[in-house]
Amino acid sequence: xxxxxxxxxxxxxxxxxxxxxxxxxxxxxxxxxxxxxxxxxxxxxxxxxxxxxxxxxxxxxxxxxxxxxxxxxxxxxxxxxxxxxxxxxxxxxxxxxxxxxxxxxxxxxxxxxxxxxxxxxxxxxxxxxxxxxxxxxxxxxxxxxxxxxxxxxxxxxxxxxxxxxxxxxxxxxxxxxxxxxxxxxxxxxxxxxxxxxxxxxxxxxxxxxxxxxxxxxxxxxxxxxxxx
DNA sequence: GTCCAGGGCCTAC
DNA sequence: GTAGGCCATGGA
Numbered sequence: 001x002x003x004x005x006x007x008x009x010x011x012x013x014x015x016x017x018x019x020x021x022x023x024x025x026x027x028x029x030x031x032x033x034x035x036x037x038x039x040x041x042x043x044x045x046x047x048x049x050x051x052x053x054x055x056x057x058x059x060x061x062x063x064x065x066x067x068x069x070x071x072x073x074x075x076x077x078x079x080x081x082x083x084x085x086x087x088x089x090x091x092x093x094x095x096x097x098x099x100x101x102x103x104x105x106x107x108x109x110x111x112x113x114x115x116x117x118x119x120x121x122x123x124x125x126x127x128x129x130x131x132x133x134x135x136x137x138x139x140x141x142x143x144x145x146x147x148x149x150x151x152x153x154x155x156x157x158x159x160x161x162x163x164x165x166x167x168x169x170x171x172x173x174x175x176x177x178x179x180x181x182x183x184x185x186x187x188x189x190x191x192x193x194x195x196x197x198x199x200x201x202x203x204x205x206x207x208x209x210x211x212x213x214x215x216x217x218x219x220x221x222x223x224x225x226x227x228x
Numbered sequence: 229g230t231c232c233a234g235g236g237c238c239t240a241c
Numbered sequence: 242g243t244a245g246g247c248c249a250t251g252g253a
Contacts, residue, residue, distance in 0.1 A: 048235040054251060055234095089250040093236085135236045155234040200234060 013165065015185045018218065022198040025217035031197025034059075037113040037146035038105075039068055044141035045097050045133065046088040052200075058088040070102035070111040097133030104131050113146050121149040136174045144196070150189045152181040153196045157203030165218065 013021070034040035039059065046055045061084035062068050067076055082095045102111075108127070109115040116124055121143060128139035136154070143149040154177045162168040168177055185195070206216045 044234095047233090049233065049248090050235085050250075051233045051252075053233095057251090087250060089233090090235090090248050091250080093248055097236090133236070137235065141234085153234085157234065196234090203234075 013218075015167070015181065018162075018165070018167075019185070019191070019195050019198065021217050022202055023194065026198055026201055029194055029197030029201060031193060031200065032141070032145040034145070036068075038070065040146040041101065041113060041142045042068065042098060044138050044145070045101060046085060046094055048090070048094070048138060050089045054087045054089060058085040061085070061087075070105045073102045074099055074106065093133070100132055101134065113142075117147050117149075121147075121151055124149065125151070140178075144189065144192055148189050150187050150192060152178050152185070152192050154178050154181075155196075155199070155203075157199050157207060158196075160207055161199060161202060161218070 032040050032043065033056075034043055042062070043055055043059060046058050059068070065076075065080065065084055067073055067081065067084060073081065078095060078099075081098065082091045085091050085094055085098070088094060104127075105111050105113065119127075124143055124147060125139055128134050128142060129136065134142075140151050140153045143151045144153055154174050159168060159170065159172075159177060162177075163170045163172075168180065172180070181192075181195075185191070202216075202218065206218075
């Protein structure tokens with residue numbers, strides 16, 4: 001037996017312990033930023049594969065043009081919509097996705113996200129996933145942050161951070177990761193919102209090019225992208 | 229100039 | 242079912 005195997009293995013932190021560590025480090029995140037459920041849903045589509053700072057500008061432009069309304073978005077000139085959201089990247093695709101989502105909202109819920117809230121989470125998830133341009137993460141962003149449904153949002157940072165800390169297998173798919181959180185963490189809308197916010201903040205600070213690893217609250221390992 | 233960011237769709241195999 | 246290409250801007 002080699003000598004290293006005699007060493008006592010360090011106990012891995014669980015989901016609750018990691019949440020508490022991050023929460024203590026950052027305090028309340030208040031995630032997701034947005035003045036209304038509709039703005040949150042629009043942000044969820046615009047932030048697909050894009051840095052949030054680029055999305056903020058796009059949302060501000062939509063506000064300036066008074067387009068933050070489903071009826072206005074489907075009626076407005078497509079070029080104006082694309083111009084507003086240009087900073088968020090993939091602006092042609094995203095303009096189409098915004099229009100498709102708004103049409104869904106108008107046809108099914110009279111343009112009001114608040115009217116979605118009375119439906120079950122499984123029903124809503126199925127509906128959202130049937131909309132072209134809305135995948136699992138975007139659907140769950142909308143369900144958790146706009147519809148206040150207790151469903152955990154899994155993103156690239158979640159997989160990266162938790163697999164690096166030995167809690168998840170990198171090969172796990174979206175639903176498997178989500179089930180893990182549902183099973184091992186209290187099912188609570190506020191806690192789910194905060195946990196995802198904490199993961200986003202941790203990801204931004206410690207998963208990018210110049211991570212401040214020595215300051216990372218999850219100091220079990222530095223979370224450096226190139227390690228993956 | 230190069231890399232990367234909180235995805236999702238489509239096609240080929 | 243899954244790997245790879247594509248969509249695009251802006252900051253580091």
